[in-house]
Amino acid sequence: MVKMSSGLLSLKWNHHRSTFLHVLANIRRKESYSDVTLACAGKFYPAHKLVLSTCSEYFEEMFERTQCKHPVIVLKDIGADDLEALLSYMYDGEVNVLQENLSSLIKAAECLKIKGLAVADSDPTDRTKEKKLHPSSGSSINANSNINNSNRDVHRNEKRPVNGSGIKRTNVNSSFSEDVAQPIKRRRPDSRTPLNTSASSEEQEAPVTSNESAAAPEPASPVGEDGNNGGSGGESQPGDDAKSAEASEEANNFLQDLNVDAGVKAEPVEVLDADDLTFDGREDEDAGPDHPGEDLPDFTEEKFSGGEGEDPSLWGGTDETDLFSQPSTSNFGEDDVKKDAAGGDKSGNTSSSANSTSISTRLEEDRLRGFCSRPGAAAAFSASASKTPSFQAQSTSSGIDNKLSSSTELSSELSPYYHQLHDILQASAATTSGGRGRGDAIGFDELSAARDVYGMAGLDSNIDTRIDPSQFETYLTDAGVRYYKCGWCQYTSLRKDNLNVHIRRHTGVKPHTCATCGKKFSDRSNFNAHMKRHYIAMMESSARDSEPQLNRT
DNA sequence: CCCTGCTGGATAC
DNA sequence: TATCCAGCAGGGT
Secondary structure (H helix, E strand, C coil): CEECCCCCEECCCCCHHHHHHHHHHHHHHHCCCCCEEEEECCEEEEECHHHHHHHEHHHHHHHHHCCCCCCEEEECCCCHHHHHHHHHHHHHCCCCCCHHHHHHHHHHHHHHCEECCCECCCCCCCCCCCCCCCCCCCHHHHHHCCCCCCCCCCCHHHCCCCCCCCCCCCCCCCCCCCCCCCCCCCCCCCCCCCCCHHHHHHHHHCCCCCCCCCCCCCCCCCCCCCCCCCCCCCCCCCCCCHHHHHHHHHHHHHHCCCCCCCECCCCCCCCCCHHHCCCCCCCCCCCCCCCCCCCCCCCCHHHHHCHHHCCHHHHCCCCCCCCCCCCCCCCCCCCCEEECCCCCCCHHHCCCCCCCCCHHHHHHHHHHHCCCCCHHHHHHHHHHHHHCHHHHHCCCHHHHHHHHHHHHHHHCCCCCCHHHHHHHHHHHHHHHHCCCCCCCCCCHHHHHHHHHHHCCCCECCCCCCCCCHHHEEEEEECCCCEEEEECCCCCEECCHHHHHHHHHHHHCCCCEECCCCCCEECCHHHHHHHHHHHHHHHHHHHHHHHHHHHHHC
C-alpha cells in the first residue's frame, strides 16, 4: 500500500495479474461462464467473449455484430490443434508450438486476427508505441511464448471434453438460441485444385439476412489439406481425459479435413410470420470441404483379401463430411404451429379453429423455398444457377428444381400450387427423360451377399445412435400433427428417425464403418450401398481374374 | 428406433 | 457413368 500525496491510498494487489491468469485458466478448464462456443473440425470449444474479443479484433467485431447470447462460431479452415493452441495463447498468454506447426498456427492466427500473433500487439497502457508484427516472421511468437519443441503434446492435453458422440454442444437444451450449422453437400476432393478456392467463391455468394450477423471474415488458409484423415491424422489423441479423447478422436477422425465457414448466427427471431419470410437462398451450398480418400480405391482381389486386418490407409482411409455451413436464422413458420415445449403433446388446447395450412404442405413449401429440408435441393439451385447456365434445358428433376427455385427467387413468394407444379414437372421429367441411370441402385441380393462376405455389421457400438433430445425441438401444428425441427438448421421432419440421421450430418457422428476400407457413414443406407459396391467390385474382379483360365481351357 | 430401398443433386473420371 | 451425400418413406421390432 502506498500513501499518495493527496491522501489517497493506493491499494495494490501484488499478484493481481498472476491471479487473473490463474482464475482465467481455471474458468476455462471448468468451462465456467462460457458464453461462446467455437466449433472447429468437429470439436466444440467453450470460450468467453471477453477473452476472445480482447485478444482478437476479429472476434470483437463479430460479437459486436451479433446479439446472440451464446453464439456458436464455426471456424473454417482452421485445424483443431491450431485453434487449441490459439486458445491457450489467448488464455495463458503463451503457447508452445512445434516449429513445423508454426506456419499453420500463424495462418490460423491471421485468420482470426489474434493480437500479438497476426496483428499488432500494442501495449494498451502505452499508446505511443505500436509495433507491427509480421504474421509470418515468427518473431511475435518468440516475443510471447517459449517455444519448446520438447513439449510435443501441449495442444492435445488441452482437448476440451466432449460427449459420447464426440461432439459437445453448449446451451442447446431449451431453445436453440445459438448458432446453427446446416448440413451441406459434400465437395469431392480434387488434388489438382486448391482446396479452398471454390470455398471462397461460394461463400461470398452466401446471402446474409437481417438478423444474421455479417459473415465473419473467412479464415483463408487451408489446414490439414491431406494426410490428416484416416489412420494418420486423428488416430492418436493422447490426452488427460481418456474418455473425452476417445470420443473426440472419433469425431476428429471423421472431421479431420472438415472445412467450415466462419460465421455466427444471431438469436432466432421470436415468432416470425411465415409470410414475412422472404426467400433469400439461404440454403446455399457451402463450399464444402474436400475429402481426401473419399473415393473408393480400385477394387482388386488383392486388397479385398486383406479383409478386416488390412491397412485401411490402403483404401484411402476415412472420409468426412462437410457439416457446418452458412448458419441460418429464420424460424420455420411458427405461426402455424406451436412448439411442443415439453416434448409432449399439447394438442389439447391447440385444436383449432384456425384454418391452418397442413404441416406437410408447409414443410414442402418451406423446403422448396430453401428454408428447410433437403438442403441439396436448394443448394442445387444456388450452385446450378451460378454455374450451369444451361440448366433450364434439362428435363431431369434437377432442372425442375432449378426452374422452380428460380421462379421462387424472382417472386420471393411461392404460388400455392408451387409444390403441385413441382410434382407435375417431376412426373413429366420422368416420362421424357426415361429415367436416369444409377450406379448405386443395387438390389437386395447383392446386399445379402455382401453381408455374407463382409459381415456388414459396421455399427460402432461405442457410438450412441439415439437421437439427442437436446438437438431438436418438437412442435405441434394446430391440427395436432407433431413434427421435429433440427436444432442446427431449419430442417424439419415429421419423422424423428429421419431427423436423427439428419442431425448426424451436423454432429459428424458416423456410426457405420466399412470394415474393408475404414470409410465411415452416418447413414446406414449409404453404408449398405457402399458395402454392396465393395462386393460387386470384388465379384467383377474375380470374374476378370478367372477369364484367362477359362480361355486357356 | 432401426433397416432398407429409392431418389435426386453433386462431382470425379 | 460411378460414387457419394442427403432426404424420404415403408415396414418391422
